[in-house]
Amino acid sequence: xxxxxxxxxxxxxxxxxxxxxxxxxxxxxxxxxxxxxxxxxxxxxxxxxxxxxxxxxxxxxxxxxxxxxxxxxxxxxxxxxxxxxxxxxxxxxxxxxxxxxxxxxxxxxxxxxxxxxxxxxxxxxxxxxxxxxxxxxxxxxxxxxxxxxxxxxxxxxxxxxxxxxxxxxxxxxxxxxxxxxxxxxxxxxxxxxxxxxxxxxxxxxxxxxxxxxxxxxxxxxxxxxxxxxxxxxxxxxxxxxxxxxxxxxxxxxxxxxxxxxxxxxxxxxxxxxxxxxxxxxxxxxxxxxxxxxxxxxxxxxxxxxxxxxxxxxxxxxxxxxxxxxxxxxxxxxxxxxxxxxxxxxxxxxxxx
Amino acid sequence: xxxxxxxxxxxxxxxxxxxxxxxxxxxxxxxxxxxxxxxxxxxxxxxxxxxxxxxxxxxxxxxxxxxxxxxxxxxxxxxxxxxxxxxxxxxxxxxxxxxxxxxxxxxxxxxxxxxxxxxxxxxxxxxxxxxxxxxxxxxxxxxxxxxxxxxxxxxxxxxxxxxxxxxxxxxxxxxxxxxxxxxxxxxxxxxxxxxxxxxxxxxxxxxxxxxxxxxxxxxxxxxxxxxxxxxxxxxxxxxxxxxxxxxxxxxxxxxxxxxxxxxxxxxxxxxxxxxxxxxxxxxxxxxxxxxxxxxxxxxxxxxxxxxxxxxxxxxxxxxxxxxxxxxxxxxxxxxxxxxxxxxxxxxxxxxxxxxxxxxxxxxxxxxxxxxxxxxxxxxxxxxxxxxxxxxxxxxxxxxxxxxxxxxxxxxxxxxxxxxxxxxxxxxxxxxxxxxxxxxxxxxxxxxxxxxxxxxxxxxxxxxxxxxxxxxxxxxxxxxxxxxxxxxxxxxxxxxxxxxxxxxxxxxxxxxxxxxxxxxxxxxxxxxxxxxxxxxxxxxxxxxxxxxxxxxxxxxxxxxxxxxxxxxxxxxxx
Numbered sequence: 016x017x018x019x020x021x022x023x024x025x026x027x028x029x030x031x032x033x034x035x036x037x038x039x040x041x042x043x044x045x046x047x048x049x050x051x052x053x054x055x056x057x058x059x060x061x062x063x064x065x066x067x068x069x070x071x072x073x074x075x076x077x078x079x080x081x082x083x084x085x086x087x088x089x090x091x092x093x094x095x096x097x098x099x100x101x102x103x104x105x106x107x108x109x110x111x112x113x114x115x116x117x118x119x120x121x122x123x124x125x126x127x128x129x130x131x132x133x134x135x136x137x138x139x140x141x142x143x144x145x146x147x148x149x150x151x152x153x154x155x156x157x158x159x160x161x162x163x164x165x166x167x168x169x170x171x172x173x174x175x176x177x178x179x180x181x182x183x184x185x186x187x188x189x190x191x192x193x194x195x196x197x198x199x200x201x202x203x204x205x206x207x208x209x210x211x212x213x214x215x216x217x218x219x220x221x222x223x224x225x226x227x228x229x230x231x232x233x234x235x236x237x238x239x240x241x242x243x244x245x246x247x248x249x250x251x252x253x254x255x256x257x258x259x260x261x262x263x264x265x266x267x268x269x270x271x272x273x274x275x276x277x278x279x280x281x282x283x284x285x286x287x288x289x290x291x292x293x294x295x296x297x298x299x300x301x302x303x304x305x306x307x308x309x310x311x312x313x314x315x316x317x318x319x320x321x322x323x324x325x326x327x328x329x330x331x332x333x334x335x336x337x338x339x340x341x342x343x344x345x346x347x348x349x350x351x352x353x354x355x356x357x358x359x360x361x362x363x364x365x366x367x
Numbered sequence: 368x369x370x371x372x373x374x375x376x377x378x379x380x381x382x383x384x385x386x387x388x389x390x391x392x393x394x395x396x397x398x399x400x401x402x403x404x405x406x407x408x409x410x411x412x413x414x415x416x417x418x419x420x421x422x423x424x425x426x427x428x429x430x431x432x433x434x435x436x437x438x439x440x441x442x443x444x445x446x447x448x449x450x451x452x453x454x455x456x457x458x459x460x461x462x463x464x465x466x467x468x469x470x471x472x473x474x475x476x477x478x479x480x481x482x483x484x485x486x487x488x489x490x491x492x493x494x495x496x497x498x499x500x501x502x503x504x505x506x507x508x509x510x511x512x513x514x515x516x517x518x519x520x521x522x523x524x525x526x527x528x529x530x531x532x533x534x535x536x537x538x539x540x541x542x543x544x545x546x547x548x549x550x551x552x553x554x555x556x557x558x559x560x561x562x563x564x565x566x567x568x569x570x571x572x573x574x575x576x577x578x579x580x581x582x583x584x585x586x587x588x589x590x591x592x593x594x595x596x597x598x599x600x601x602x603x604x605x606x607x608x609x610x611x612x613x614x615x616x617x618x619x620x621x622x623x624x625x626x627x628x629x630x631x632x633x634x635x636x637x638x639x640x641x642x643x644x645x646x647x648x649x650x651x652x653x654x655x656x657x658x659x660x661x662x663x664x665x666x667x668x669x670x671x672x673x674x675x676x677x678x679x680x681x682x683x684x685x686x687x688x689x690x691x692x693x694x695x696x697x698x699x700x701x702x703x704x705x706x707x708x709x710x711x712x713x714x715x716x717x718x719x720x721x722x723x724x725x726x727x728x729x730x731x732x733x734x735x736x737x738x739x740x741x742x743x744x745x746x747x748x749x750x751x752x753x754x755x756x757x758x759x760x761x762x763x764x765x766x767x768x769x770x771x772x773x774x775x776x777x778x779x780x781x782x783x784x785x786x787x788x789x790x791x792x793x794x795x796x797x798x799x800x801x802x803x804x805x806x807x808x809x810x811x812x813x814x815x816x817x818x819x820x821x822x823x824x825x826x827x828x829x830x831x832x833x834x835x836x837x838x839x840x841x842x843x844x845x846x847x848x849x850x851x852x853x854x855x856x857x858x859x860x861x862x863x864x865x866x867x868x869x870x871x872x873x874x875x876x877x878x879x880x881x882x883x884x885x886x887x888x889x890x891x892x893x894x895x896x897x898x899x900x901x902x903x904x905x906x907x908x909x910x911x912x913x914x915x916x917x918x919x920x921x922x923x924x925x926x927x928x929x930x931x932x933x934x935x936x937x938x939x940x
Binding site: 066067073074084087100103114119147166342360 | 382388598827830842847851
């Protein structure tokens with residue numbers, strides 16, 4: 016894959032505060048990349064630097080073969096969608112979408128045709144004569160998307176485009192954005208603080224924290240193979256247990272000893288990261304390795320499955336949270352106080 | 368933190384400016400230069416003059432010393448201070464009562480009461496002085512009334528205090544109405560739930576809540592009175608105040624140096640007011656949280672009746688003031704022949720060439736409204752919505768706020784010093800209508816600027832970013848989006864400029880020539896010539912013109928609303 020957008024050693028200082036430190040990143044043509052991180056991690060600043068709305072303190076940006084590091088926004092090639100939609104309220108939907116086209120001195124009929132095409136593309140055909148205030152939030156964001164795509168830019172920048180929408184609309188629109196992006200093949204960068212959103216739409220996720228990139232990877236890599244405790248903590252739910260790693264791929268947790276996929280030369284203290292779904296309640300056969308027993312503390316009903324807190328003295332004072340299906344709980348007639356055997360998968364334990 | 372590796376030193380990255388950015392920068396610089404030339408420079412010259420001898424040699428504080436050694440001038444200083452204090456102490460409580468009635472009771476006809484109290488703003492402040500002369504002057508209609516109160520002669524301190532109270536009342540009222548509108552009903556509900564008495568609620572919730580408004584109103588009243596020129600000129604008689612002194616020193620005696628000293632004295636309370644007000648504003652905004660529930664007064668028969676009576680009384684006094692001026696302006700020969708006639712209007716307009724002055728006034732007001740609105744709005748837009756030139760922005764912001772702290776009289780003084788200099792290449796502007804327009808724009812710049820900034824801040828901050836990404840230059844977005852959305856604010860700004868240009872005296876009194884005399888100045892001249900009837904007629908004409916123009920602007924606003932603001936309707940048509 017060829018790089019379409021390349022960031023090299025991007026740094027941004029606000030006074031003595033370092034918002035971004037030495038960011039390097041390559042994005043391939045047609046890729047959908049999400050910048051994910053808690054608020055204040057620098058993800059929006061990085062997007063605005065790519066857009067030229069802020070200027071980096073140091074570093075270079077290349078788009079295609081062009082060095083765009085010091086170009087003003089108007090000389091870069093991108094479309095942008097903001098959380099606030101930023102639709103021009105006094106212009107009709109059609110005029111909003113045509114805003115960037117009119118400036119290119121295209122014939123009127125051609126513009127009108129392109130506007131119709133775009134409105135169809137975002138699923139709002141025939142709404143051209145309405146004003147933005149007459150549309151719902153989700154519809155307005157679709158128009159903003161159409162406006163950004165109207166000039167067929169090489170890069171689409173989305174700055175938390177779904178944050179202002181309600182939960183249902185958010186899920187619907189993010190899938191629409193994803194399929195639209197696939198269809199057009201436009202290289203896309205989306206900023207979000209919602210991990211579920213990032214996991215569900217991105218080709219690759221860039222997890223950021225305190226101005227640095229913690230990990231870059233596919234959603235699956237980020238989830239399954241977090242590169243740092245921060246990524247493990249931030250993406251998905253996770254149990255953190257204190258343990259000790261011993262030579263011979265053995266990890267001691269509490270009074271129990273488990274097989275694991277990590278090895279060491281000398282014993283050292285570690286933190287064991289376990290996803291709730293990686294603590295198995297079945298199938299467990301007699302004599303299986305890596306099994307321990309615990310008592311159910313609390314059952315949090317979440318619909319088809321339950322979040323079950325189990326305290327197991329055998330692995331120390333800290334309780335473990337596991338996902339159990341409603342059916343399983345019913346089959347085994349488990350309730351608060353019930354005893355439950357659990358098994359750990361060696362290859363799913365992350366040790367830091 | 369542990370040892371940090373030294374970062375590689377590289378030159379800071381600077382974004383290349385787009386040609387459209389350069390246009391914005393050029394406009395911004397032009398506006399900054401205009402403000403420096405027509406605001407900062409004249410003010411600096413006052414300071415320089417106050418430190419120089421008449422020959423231009425450095426005099427140190429000699430002018431201040433000579434001022435302090437002149438008993439007559441010191442007397443004026445004292446007069447100004449105590450009169451302003453007295454007016455403040457009378458007006459602020461009266462206005463507070465009125466604002467309280469409007470905001471915290473269920474009296475009927477609130478809109479009418481409010482409109483009546485705004486009337487003084489439509490005429491030059493000296494209209495109330497002229498009315499007072501008709502009511503209580505030597506041939507006044509109700510002279511006996513004030514003689515009963517122990518005031519033998521309305522000319523002098525009593526007249527000034529009385530007239531200023533009327534002139535300042537609407538200003539104090541507007542501030543206090545705003546202050547009292549910022550009430551959180553939840554506080555009162557909590558107090559009720561705790562069984563708090565009405566009196567205690569007033570002193571523990573209402574008054575502290577309006578504290579900043581009261582401070583603001585008091586400071587504004589004081590400053591307005593100290594720097595007012597028209598009223599002491601008309602009704603002050605031999606009672607000298609700072610504002611009249613400055614005129615006598617500069618125009619009468621050509622004593623620019625001591626004139627500058629008095630100018631600086633006048634500047635002091637205004638600058639203080641400005642600083643305190645700025646501090647107060649910052650606290651005020653933090654006071655009311657977004658979740659506050661607006662307070663709704665509940666009907667209470669006795670209280671509402673008392674408040675209605677009070678409002679009727681105050682409104683009646685206001686109308687009596689205006690009414691007397693109107694009545695007297697039509698009276699054939701006060702007080703002997705009260706048959707209505709147009710004698711004074713004819714005398715004033717035709718014989719005393721007030722007609723020309725009136726045309727000049729309209730020209731001044733129209734010019735100020737047009738060019739002022741354009742300048743203020745473009746300036747605010749460039750300041751708020753364009754990028755780059757970051758070092759210049761705080762300076763321009765400060766310059767835009769500065770006029771608020773400069774009384775018109777001081778600004779006019781600065782203009783006469785600065786533009787009258789033979790060495791000034793802009794000397795040719797002196798005595799022209801263009802300079803009057805510029806001076807008036809600068810004088811009222813801040814309010815217009817703040818209105819424009821508020822309107823612009825309500826717009827999405829990303830409009831310009833979106834336009835740039837679509838490669839549409841900012842000025843197209845300004846024309847197609849920003850300007851149409853902000854037209855209601857533009858109409859407000861234009862109306863504000865127009866009315867103030869019609870009624871202002873203080874700054875232009877130093878700058879007119881016989882050819883560019885405006886109507887408000889003509890009133891002063893007529894009064895000086897003893898033609899008080901014609902003076903009243905002229906003041907009434909200004910008030911009438913202001914009223915008509917206000918109504919026209921309201922109609923314009925309504926029409927523009929219908930034409931361009933259709934998109935605000937959330938329902939599909």
